[in-house]
Amino acid sequence: MGAGPAGLTAAYELSRHGIRSTVLEADPRFVGGLARTVEANGYRFDIGGHRFFSKSQEIEDLWTEILGDEMLSRERLSRIYYRNKYFDYPLKATNALLNMGPVETLRCALSYAWARIHPVKNPISLEDWVRNQFGYRLFSIFFKTYTEKVWGMSTKELSADWAAQRIKGLSLMAAVRSAILPQRFQRGGREAVIKTLIDRFRYPRLGPGQMWELVTARLRAAGNTVELGSCVVAIHHGDGRVRSVTVRTASGETREVSGTDFISTIPVRDLVGMLAPAASEPARQAAEKLRYRDFLSVAVVVNRETVFPDNWIYIHDPSVKVGRIQNFKNWSPAMVADLKKTGLGLEYFCFEGDGLWTMADAELVDLARDELASLRICRPDEVLSGTVIRMPKAYPVYDDVYKQRLKVIRDYLDQALPNLDLVGRNGMHHYNNQDHSMMTALLVARNIALGTSYDQWKVNTDAEYHEEARIDADDRSGRLVPTAIPVDDAA
Ligand SMILES: Cc1cc2nc3c(=O)[nH]c(=O)nc-3n(C[C@H](O)[C@H](O)[C@H](O)COP(=O)(O)OP(=O)(O)OC[C@H]3O[C@@H](n4cnc5c(N)ncnc54)[C@H](O)[C@@H]3O)c2cc1C
Structure with missing residues (x-):
């Protein structure tokens, strides 16, 4: 469930072990989840610049295997x-x-x-x-x-x-x-x-989405299914196992997809709410209270060859709302249609439904234009066009009670539904990067294929991993x- 880095990696690893799978993705157009690359008029933008860097050689090797010469090595500024x-x-x-x-x-x-x-x-x-x-x-x-x-x-x-x-x-x-x-x-x-x-750091020539488009193509070529516009809306279980899920397609029709093992990258809060019959009362209450931080990026084209030399700039200054500005041409020149122009991504952190989130796109582009001018990055008239990308649930929130809530949910799922595995970032409500998300998926796929018992919850948590x-x-x-x-x- 979900064709982000974790869902696609799980399917890829299963496929390597000769096991076919179906990946169900809610988005009608994009694979890659938070690591997608969006294109507007030949200019390409990430949802936040995605550096490819991992301490796991296995993950580095997997990126190289898929991207080959398309993987660039970039200097960071x-x-x-x-x-x-x-x-x-x-x-x-x-x-x-x-x-x-x-x-x-x-x-x-x-x-x-x-x-x-x-x-x-x-x-x-x-x-x-x-x-x-x-x-x-x-x-x-x-x-x-x-x-x-x-x-x-x-x-x-x-x-x-x-x-x-x-x-x-x-x-x-x-x-x-x-x-x-x-x-x-x-x-x-x-x-x-x-x-x-x-x-x-490393970076695909056409942005992180290129990685996930290539993985999708390989999965399909090997006989697996990756369905876009298929949103999982219910998870049916009985006798201690998940039996099937209901998906709603882009045209509004619903149908059931059955299987033997289920891997979820769906945000934990949504997942628990989808269980039919309903999850235990404590698990439901805990899930409802998990919180997320949302994100929107205003991607603008600036009529100037060189705007600033950095890959990105953190805007700590409280006088503007923008949090970070990406310069995608400095990530890869292939991210712009015309090298005489520059593609910037102005990143705003927000909550779904708040003032920023609900602002009209044209107003957000005006805001971005004004803030670029007030930061003296470019003149207002140099901003030629703008596109708004809203991304709900970009960050799982670590408040002071999330751990207890997550424990209640995990205890319930482990005991009630052993053939449902949670992986990835929002899928585990864990602040995982792409490499961690992929690693959790690799481990779970291996457990299914080989009968091993790796614990995906240990990835990116134990002290040793950091030290x-x-x-x-x-x-x-x-x-x-x-x-x-x-x-x-x-x-
Ligand atoms: C701003 C930002 C910058 C980042 N930069 C970096 C970076 O530089 N380097 C790095 O390594 N990592 C980075 N990350 C982290 C990286 O994006 C995540 O770790 C990774 O995308 C998580 O993969 P995932 O598959 O677990 O989840 P996601 O990418 O969230 O994918 C989940 C997928 O599930 C789908 N889905 C959700 N609900 C349903 C449903 N009901 N039915 C079907 N499908 C559903 C979603 O549409 C989505 O496609 C960044 C993240 C953000 C937000």
């Missing part, structure tokens, strides 16, 4: 815009000191010292966790505004878990060491430096820097 200044990101000492000035630097040092002497005991919120690590002053410059834009809630409400998952193992001293010392003097030697300070190469935290949020940026993902 990204900066933070805050109060009319551009901070190199990952931070560089001279640039940061010049931007902050001596007075602010001294304040940051004192506030760090204060946090070390008086740490918050047992930090539960993201704010307390990060403040303990870096001091309140640095927290307020490099974490607070951006994190609140991304999540739409106070850093006091966000769970420390999120910070721990994304930026575990970082400390101010490590960040300073990374910013000041030449690479050969850094702890862990050359290999650790290469692993932690990633300056390059081993310190890549997950460092690469996804940049180098060893005091900032809480989801990759993606916003982070």
Whole structure:
């Protein structure tokens, strides 16, 4: 269920083991889910730029197997815009000191010292966790505004878990060491430096959607089915097993699809609500309360050859609503129809149904035009056209109770429906990147094909996974820097 990276990877792995499957995708046009690439007038845009980077060689090899020469290796350049200044990101000492000035630097040092002497005991919120690590002053410059834009809630409400998952193992001293010392003097030697300070990433020539279109073509060629415009609306079970699902097609017809094993990448909240007979009362109540953060991108074409050199810029500045700006030509030149022009993606984090989400497309394009001008990135008349892409449930929210809720749901499903496996990002309500989502799918597909008992819930969670190469935290949020940026993902 779902033709995003996880659903398609599961089907691909099953197919490699000679097992045929049917992938049911609600979207009538796109495969790739959050990792799709959208095209408008020959200009291509991601839902957020998707870096291809994994600490798993198996996932890297799978990308290479599918994309071959179409996979580019790109240099990374990204900066933070805050109060009319551009901070190199990952931070560089001279640039940061010049931007902050001596007075602010001294304040940051004192506030760090204060946090070390008086740490918050047992930090539960993201704010307390990060403040303990870096001091309140640095927290307020490099974490607070951006994190609140991304999540739409106070850093006091966000769970420390999120910070721990994304930026575990970082400390101010490590960040300073990374910013000041030449690479050969850094702890862990050359290999650790290469692993932690990633300056390059891979990217398909035509964007991440190219990967998932190619996988779909291979699946179909091998006799599998990938159905677009087939939204799963009910999951029927009996005698302790899922028996079939009901899909509603784009034309409104419904039909039943049966099977032996079911893999879901559908957001957990929706999935539990679809069970027929209904899930247990505690599981339903827990699922209804899971929360998500939504996302929209205003993709504009700018009549200028070079707008800025970065792949993306984080906009921490609270004077504008935009959270991040992608420059897709710098990801791959093939993303633009005309090299004399530039395709930018202005990313706004929002909640489905709020003021930004419900704004008319033309108003959103006007907003993007105004904000580009106020950030002095380009003149309003240089914005030639704009397309709006709304993406519900881009981020599963880690509030302070999501873990207990997820446990109630998992306990119920594990016991009641052993032939239903949850994988992926929203499918597991876990802040998984593409590689993690794919890995969870590979493991589950292997369990089905080979009778193994891998635990997909261990991917991207255990301490060892982070510590081993310190890549997950460092690469996804940049180098060893005091900032809480989801990759993606916003982070
Ligand atoms: C802004 C942003 C930037 C990101 N950047 C990166 C990055 O740089 N690098 C990286 O590795 N990862 C990145 N990610 C994460 C990556 O996109 C996800 O990890 C990955 O797409 C998750 O794959 P998935 O298959 O689990 O879920 P999804 O991509 O969400 O796919 C799920 C699919 O299920 C379908 N579906 C939902 N409900 C139903 C239903 N009822 N019936 C049928 N189909 C249904 C959806 O339409 C969708 O196609 C980013 C994510 C975001 C939001």
